[in-house]
Amino acid sequence: MFNFRLLLLLQILTIVKSELSIPSLPKVRLLHSSILVDKKLYIFGGFRDNPFSDTIESTYNQSPDDRFFYLDVSKPFYTSKLPWTADNKNLPLNNFSSVLSGGVAASYGGNNNVTIYFINNEHDKTLPPVLTFNTSDYSWNNLFQPNITGDIPIGRNQMKPITDRNGKIYLLAGFSFTTLQNVKRNGGMFIFDTINLSCVLDYDIFTSMLRVEYSATLLPNGKIVYMGGKGSDGTLITDGFRVVYLYNTNNSNWERQSTAGSIPNGDNGISSVLGLDGFRIIVFGGGDIDNKMLYVLDTTNSNWYEPNVSGKGPIMKRLEHTANVIGKYMVITFGSGTNFNFTYRNIGESDVLLLDIGNSSNYIWTDYFDPDAAIPPQQLPQQQYNNKNNIRIIIGVVFGVLGMICITSLSIFFFIKRRKKSLNETTFPIPDNGENVKSDLEISSRASGSSY
Numbered sequence: 510m511f512n513f514r515l516l517l518l519l520q521i522l523t524i525v526k527s528e529l530s531i532p533s534l535p536k537v538r539l540l541h542s543s544i545l546v547d548k549k550l551y552i553f554g555g556f557r558d559n560p561f562s563d564t565i566e567s568t569y570n571q572s573p574d575d576r577f578f579y580l581d582v583s584k585p586f587y588t589s590k591l592p593w594t595a596d597n598k599n600l601p602l603n604n605f606s607s608v609l610s611g612g613v614a615a616s617y618g619g620n621n622n623v624t625i626y627f628i629n630n631e632h633d634k635t636l637p638p639v640l641t642f643n644t645s646d647y648s649w650n651n652l653f654q655p656n657i658t659g660d661i662p663i664g665r666n667q668m669k670p671i672t673d674r675n676g677k678i679y680l681l682a683g684f685s686f687t688t689l690q691n692v693k694r695n696g697g698m699f700i701f702d703t704i705n706l707s708c709v710l711d712y713d714i715f716t717s718m719l720r721v722e723y724s725a726t727l728l729p730n731g732k733i734v735y736m737g738g739k740g741s742d743g744t745l746i747t748d749g750f751r752v753v754y755l756y757n758t759n760n761s762n763w764e765r766q767s768t769a770g771s772i773p774n775g776d777n778g779i780s781s782v783l784g785l786d787g788f789r790i791i792v793f794g795g796g797d798i799d800n801k802m803l804y805v806l807d808t809t810n811s812n813w814y815e816p817n818v819s820g821k822g823p824i825m826k827r828l829e830h831t832a833n834v835i836g837k838y839m840v841i842t843f844g845s846g847t848n849f850n851f852t853y854r855n856i857g858e859s860d861v862l863l864l865d866i867g868n869s870s871n872y873i874w875t876d877y878f879d880p881d882a883a884i885p886p887q888q889l890p891q892q893q894y895n896n897k898n899n900i901r902i903i904i905g906v907v908f909g910v911l912g913m914i915c916i917t918s919l920s921i922f923f924f925i926k927r928r929k930k931s932l933n934e935t936t937f938p939i940p941d942n943g944e945n946v947k948s949d950l951e952i953s954s955r956a957s958g959s960s961y
Contacts, residue, residue: 540666624642774797
């Protein structure tokens with residue numbers, strides 16, 4: 510009996526412990542960071558209050574579980590019951606730039622891409638410019654200028670960092686600023702090498718790229734595509750989608766690219782991801798009510814179009830959210846409607862939206878995430894080009910064969926027609942009595958009296 514009671518007690522304690530380890534539903538937010546490392550989608554920061562106050566940071570920091578946590582994407586889930594997990598062990602909340610001052614920008618990097626780099630902004634000069642979190646051993650580290658050679662990177666929550674395959678973080682600075690070395694810069698591109706801990710500021714950019722709340726997408730060829738956003742004065746970039754800008758990480762060159770097709774209106778607070786085929790950029794959300802929920806930019810021909818979409822999608826359009834590609838899904842987290850409208854929960858929508866992008870000819874909104882879902886084979890641009898060429902060749906061959914058949918048929922037709930006409934003109938009449946018509950030779954022989 511004692512053993513049974515002890516076993517029952519242990520079972521109850523296990524259940525209670527498991528329930529306590531599941532954090533409460535995270536608060537709504539916008540302008541947060543989402544970083545995918547291994548099978549965890551980490552969420553950091555963000556805010557939900559407007560206007561700001563001096564106490565906003567201290568209020569937020571009272572709930573560390575709500576400042577840094579992750580979504581476990583190693584197992585299946587429904588968006589109605591999200592597997593959030595707190596990860597606030599030794600979380601140095603006081604070392605981050607405050608939301609009031611512009612927050613931080615975050616991306617992955619380091620050896621094996623298992624470290625998250627949090628880049629503070631220039632307003633908090635007493636704080637470490639960069640904080641790191643190693644997702645393997647859960648250790649935090651501060652990086653000051655002696656640890657980082659060259660320029661000191663500057664980040665904000667309105668900037669979109671991009672990490673390339675070499676562990677370099679590219680961060681487009683949208684404001685004029687003064688560096689920690691008291692050097693005034695009119696925007697620029699920070700290139701932070703997370704392997705060698707060095708940073709350079711490339712300020713040779715288009716002046717039209719001095720913007721924030723833009724989207725950035727890395728292509729397989731090493732080019733980053735920037736679009737959308739608003740100027741540092743808060744005005745919308747009206748041609749933010751009609752003209753996109755490409756930064757080549759291989760040679761640090763910029764290029765301006767005009768687009769065509771169903772071009773969206775200028776917008777900010779959007780997200781963009783690279784499709785599974787490696788050349789389509791999928792854009793979601795924003796604040797412009799006249800724009801559609803989704804657009805696609807085909808980078809092979811710079812053409813915009815509205816994709817075919819099925820499934821039950823969101824009703825409320827969101828801005829200042831984040832998006833990541835995980836498996837065959839575009840995973841969209843948090844965000845709000847215009848004017849800090851967070852009522853999407855009231856209409857039954859989740860903090861996480863899932864768009865199945867496995868089939869580029871038809872995207873599907875879904876509420877179920879399957880980490881083991883097979884990713885359909887994707888057509889690469891060259892394959893599509895070859896297919897188009899093959900189709901042209903096939904069409905050419907078919908029309909060529911049909912042409913030859915028509916020409917041959919017409920030739921045979923006219924040959925037979927002429928043959929019949931020729932025969933009709935050279936045929937002798939046959940007498941009614943059936944006698945043969947004598948030849949000229951026979952007639953001339955009889956006339957001369959000759960015989961056989």
